[in-house]
Amino acid sequence: MAKEENHQSIVFTRAFADNEYGNYHVAVLQAALNATPDLGSTTLVPHPQPMSQSRQLVSLINGEADVMWSATSQVREKQLIPIRLPLLKGFAGFRVFVINPDKQDSFNYSIDSSTLKTRTLVQGSDWPDLTVLSSNGYNVEGEDWSLWFNSMYSLVEKNLVDAFPRNVIEVHRDLSRHSDKHVSLEQYHLLNYPNYEYFFVSPNNQALANRLKIGLIRILENGELNNIFNYFDFHEEAGKLVDSGTRKIHYLDNPNIPYRINYARWDKHPQLAIEALRKELIELRK
Structure with a gap:
């Protein structure tokens, strides 16, 4: 009782x-x-x-x-x-670029963060990521978004922007939903900022x-x-991106989270x- x-x-x-x-x-x-x-x-x-x-x-x-x-x-x-x-596991702070695959040459491994900042990026107009990227000097535009972010992927496909930085946890699900579009994962870079x-x-x-x-x-x-x-499954795919060892990681600050923790992983x-x-x-x- x-x-x-x-x-x-x-x-x-x-x-x-x-x-x-x-x-x-x-x-x-x-x-x-x-x-x-x-x-x-x-x-x-x-x-x-x-x-x-x-x-x-x-x-x-x-x-x-x-x-x-x-x-x-x-x-x-x-x-x-x-x-x-x-x-x-802190993966929410990792962003991989979704690009039109025809643009891969402009994202070669040798480019540094200052060069990346010259590329035109897109994020949701009310997403905190927009503030993070702009406060770190990235050239980012806000876009009204719909469920599963159709507008962003269309902008990438049509070369109206260079890339859409997307959460590594969510990107594979998104790409499966947009398999009809001419978009793909960029091969050499990751952005990382505190996002828990x-x-x-x-x-x-x-x-x-x-x-x-x-x-x-x-x-x-x-x-x-x-x-x-x-x-x-998508968690495993995110881990492969983060732990690949072949991608250059570009570290950013997050004005909304002024700390990094040593046990995210x-x-x-x-x-x-x-x-x-x-x-x-x-x-x-x-």
């Missing part, structure tokens, strides 16, 4: 009603909750209404939902409780934040988190990630 009295429904928000959207994040959430049965029984429930990230944030602040996932920022970390484990995707918890639910930290520690320790990550440095999560728990107890 006591177990039923302690049972909690945990409501998460999401941006799209797409059946595939968020499957990885939900799997990690569920695994973290399953790894902490000593803290009570739970049921994970999607919020019935898909919504923008700004609306998700309001829903958590108002107590209409409990947890969301998104790229972090200084503002977001003050408004909500961040669970500072980069869910995507975290779980965020309602500011009024510190107990859930602590539970998720404990659960993530446990699934880091037993390897389950890495198994979940590797289950998703928790698959390679699990103990550093575990220690960081434990440190947050210890600080809370002081």
Whole structure:
């Protein structure tokens, strides 16, 4: 009877009603909750209404939902409780260029960052990437975008821009959806800047934040988190791009995230990630 009295429904928000959207994040959430049965029984429930990230944030602040996932920022970390484990291994901060393959010669391996900054790039007009690229001196244009970013890929195909820097996690899914277009991955370059995707918890639910930290520690320790990550094909493809060793990486600053963490690659440095999560728990107890 006591177990039923302690049972909690945990409501998460999401941006799209797409059946595939968020499957990885939900799997990690569920695994973290399953790894902490000593803290009570739970049921994970999607919020019935898909919504923008700004609306998700309001829903958590108002107590209409409990947890969301998104790229972090200084503002977001003050408004909500961040669970500072980069869910995507820091891959969310890597961008690969999508180009018209006829332009590959203008992206040869020998060019440096200053030359890259002369190329015309495109990003979503309301994406944080636009600010990151422009603040680092890149020649980038904002574009209104539609689902799966049709306009960007059309601009690339028609040579109206030189390249579309795209998240390495998402680019292969995009290309499969745009297989009819004359576009491809550029072969020699990657951009990288701090961009960490975290779980965020309602500011009024510190107990859930602590539970998720404990659960993530446990699934880091037993390897389950890495198994979940590797289950998703596009994650494996992203890892191949980042770890190829044949691409020149151009490092940028991110005005929205003034720090880099040394455990983003928790698959390679699990103990550093575990220690960081434990440190947050210890600080809370002081």
